[in-house]
Amino acid sequence: MAEASRRRLLRTGILLAALGIGALGVLLLYTTPRPDAREAVGQEAAAVPVIAHRVESRVVQPRTELAGVVEARRSVELFAETDGRVVELGAEELDRVEEGQLLARIDTRMARVAVDRARAAVARTRSELELARLSLARRRSLAERDATSAAALDEAENQERVAAASQREARAALEEALDRLGKKIIRAPFAGALRSFPLEEGEYVQSGQRIAELLDLERVRVQVGLSDREIVEVRPGAPASLRLEALPGESFTGSIVRVGSASDSETKKFPVQVELPNQEGRLLPGMVARIVLELGGAETLTVIPRDATRDEYGLRFVFVLERDGGADLWVARRRRIQVRELPFLPADLAVTSGLEPGEEIAVSGLRQLRHGAPVRLLRSDAS
Numbered sequence: 001m002a003e004a005s006r007r008r009l010l011r012t013g014i015l016l017a018a019l020g021i022g023a024l025g026v027l028l029l030y031t032t033p034r035p036d037a038r039e040a041v042g043q044e045a046a047a048v049p050v051i052a053h054r055v056e057s058r059v060v061q062p063r064t065e066l067a068g069v070v071e072a073r074r075s076v077e078l079f080a081e082t083d084g085r086v087v088e089l090g091a092e093e094l095d096r097v098e099e100g101q102l103l104a105r106i107d108t109r110m111a112r113v114a115v116d117r118a119r120a121a122v123a124r125t126r127s128e129l130e131l132a133r134l135s136l137a138r139r140r141s142l143a144e145r146d147a148t149s150a151a152a153l154d155e156a157e158n159q160e161r162v163a164a165a166s167q168r169e170a171r172a173a174l175e176e177a178l179d180r181l182g183k184k185i186i187r188a189p190f191a192g193a194l195r196s197f198p199l200e201e202g203e204y205v206q207s208g209q210r211i212a213e214l215l216d217l218e219r220v221r222v223q224v225g226l227s228d229r230e231i232v233e234v235r236p237g238a239p240a241s242l243r244l245e246a247l248p249g250e251s252f253t254g255s256i257v258r259v260g261s262a263s264d265s266e267t268k269k270f271p272v273q274v275e276l277p278n279q280e281g282r283l284l285p286g287m288v289a290r291i292v293l294e295l296g297g298a299e300t301l302t303v304i305p306r307d308a309t310r311d312e313y314g315l316r317f318v319f320v321l322e323r324d325g326g327a328d329l330w331v332a333r334r335r336r337i338q339v340r341e342l343p344f345l346p347a348d349l350a351v352t353s354g355l356e357p358g359e360e361i362a363v364s365g366l367r368q369l370r371h372g373a374p375v376r377l378l379r380s381d382a383s
Helices: 002-031 035-046 109-144 150-182
Strands: 048-054 056-060 063-079 084-089 102-106 185-187 192-196 210-226 239-244 247-259 270-277 288-294 299-305 310-312 315-323 330-341 348-353 360-362 373-379
Touching: 048 315, 102 210, 109 150, 210 288, 239 270, 270 288
Parallel strands: 048 373
Antiparallel strands: 048 360, 056 299, 063 210, 063 288, 084 102, 102 185, 192 210, 210 270, 239 247, 239 288, 247 270, 299 348, 310 315, 315 330, 315 360, 330 348, 330 373
16 A cells, blocks of 8 residues: 555656656747847847938038128228317217218418418419510510610510419419318218217317327228138138127128238238128127138038048048848948048038948947948937
């Protein structure tokens, strides 16, 4: 009886052990990764994360942006050209004035006296000249009848010449007196703003004394410096736009008016002058400006970031990103391309061969990439 019980227990243990082994086999069957799955997981773990850029063609307008300071198109310093006391002022410092507007009047009393004296001298010499001409005519008439001597005729001719010279001298003195009188009145040579005008009524001024500085603000000018590579791309008349730090969000349009033919000896830059209309007077001398120059004609080019390329002994390479079959994995393929520089766009290159629009290239992680290496894509903002 005991022997039978032991045999039943043994059979039960063997059966339970067989069932356990079978269950373990089934569990291993469904939980053990397949070789291809293990390979995919390994590839994903080894994938290099990169930022992708989609190659596209776009219109490229070469341009450069430079800093400058707004200046008046022209400015003049006005000086007194005669001595005297200021009896009238027609403007004050910082005023805007019109062309021909009175700025200052200097006492004209002595100048008017000099003009009257000069006019009297002209009238006297005119009479003397008329008398000398009549006397000469009589002497010539008498000489034709042999009724006067040759010496008397010579004397009459000399008197006529002296009277004519006196007449010319008197007229010159009158012109000089009128010029002195005109210089007693100082007017604005053009419309503009008085940057300085330190005169006071009653003040005595002397010839050569600086009395005002006048700025022409109808148009303003900004001068910038270009490198030798940049200067060859600019021409007078090319458009330019201006932005001011003092007026954010606004843009003003002008054009290039002058291009320097020699570089500055200190900065080695070529001067370029840009002028802008300023009828509203919002552009003031001394304002800091950013000038954008559009240079050359626009072109449709395949452009890629310079950071997406590797330069190896003068040859350019990129890593083109391709799907690895039907999986979600991508691989990097090293490819040689031909490029050219873009003037004024140092961060970009124009592709001449080796890439087509629509292809994806890596713009990061280039040092970790090798031909055929798996990658994990991170889209860039530009893609």
